[in-house]
Amino acid sequence: MTGFNINIRDKMFPLKVGNNEKKNVIFKNFDLKIPTGELLCIFGPSGCGKTTLLNIVAGLDNKFNGFITYNKKILEEKISYLFQAPRLFPWLTAQENIEFPIKKEKNCKKISNNLLEKIGLKKFANSFPNKLSGGMQRRIALARAFSTNPEVLLLDEPFISLDNKIADQLRKLLISLWKQKKPIIIFVTHDLNEAIQLSDRILFLSNLPAKILLDYKINIKRPRKINSAAVSSLKRLLSASVRL
Numbered sequence: 001m002t003g004f005n006i007n008i009r010d011k012m013f014p015l016k017v018g019n020n021e022k023k024n025v026i027f028k029n030f031d032l033k034i035p036t037g038e039l040l041c042i043f044g045p046s047g048c049g050k051t052t053l054l055n056i057v058a059g060l061d062n063k064f065n066g067f068i069t070y071n072k073k074i075l076e077e078k079i080s081y082l083f084q085a086p087r088l089f090p091w092l093t094a095q096e097n098i099e100f101p102i103k104k105e106k107n108c109k110k111i112s113n114n115l116l117e118k119i120g121l122k123k124f125a126n127s128f129p130n131k132l133s134g135g136m137q138r139r140i141a142l143a144r145a146f147s148t149n150p151e152v153l154l155l156d157e158p159f160i161s162l163d164n165k166i167a168d169q170l171r172k173l174l175i176s177l178w179k180q181k182k183p184i185i186i187f188v189t190h191d192l193n194e195a196i197q198l199s200d201r202i203l204f205l206s207n208l209p210a211k212i213l214l215d216y217k218i219n220i221k222r223p224r225k226i227n228s229a230a231v232s233s234l235k236r237l238l239s240a241s242v243r244l
Helices: 050-058 094-102 108-118 134-147 164-181 192-198 229-242
Strands: 003-017 020-035 039-043 065-070 079-082 152-156 184-189 201-205 212-217
Touching (some): 003 050, 020 050, 020 184, 039 192, 050 152, 079 134, 094 108, 108 134, 108 164, 134 152, 134 164, 164 192, 184 192, 212 229
Parallel strands (some): 039 184, 079 152, 152 184
Antiparallel strands (some): 003 020, 003 065, 201 212
16 A cells, blocks of 8 residues: 555653653554545544654654654655644745745745635735734645645644634635645544544544544545534544544
8 A cells, every 4th residue: 555654663751750750651552554645634632642643753753663654665755744823934925934945946936826826815925924814824824835745744733723714714725725636634633523524534542542443434525514414423423433
């Protein structure tokens, strides 16, 4: 199978209790395969290792035993990471923020213009982040994540704290951008409705040490409305299956 192979034999986090230090086990013999082009949502309780998993995949946390490969090779680049906050550079315009990771490429301007058009913010190209709404800043951050044409895109609750209408617009935008070249997406969320609306597959994690409680493939045709009968019905089924 082509795609992503994540094998974490063990990942521990030092925890200080009084004068003593003990190691909290986050992952133990954790194995996950993600086929090329899949949009995978990871769902689980707070503190179960979801963000830690993204950081390991991104190469930001290498203190673990195991390996991660992409198409049977070590993945060294072509990863984009979108955090909970937009993390735009305040001294750069909207367009310059999108161009930042690709500024050395010859077609940099063409890529950024195309993305600004797709996210509906072309007339705000020269605006600085402090002149943009929260939803607009998230759109710029999403466009920047796609500007590098990533093979893997990591998203850590990128639409949290937004009102439902704006969050729904951004979910639709994410699907629209993803469909063009279909990178692997690993999307962390606390919102089961969001997971069902977006994903090809949902991975339900347990409390620590994190184990896969349920690996469920979504068979509802896109586009999916977050409050539709099909989504609501599946939410009830999954909630009962993993006792949410």
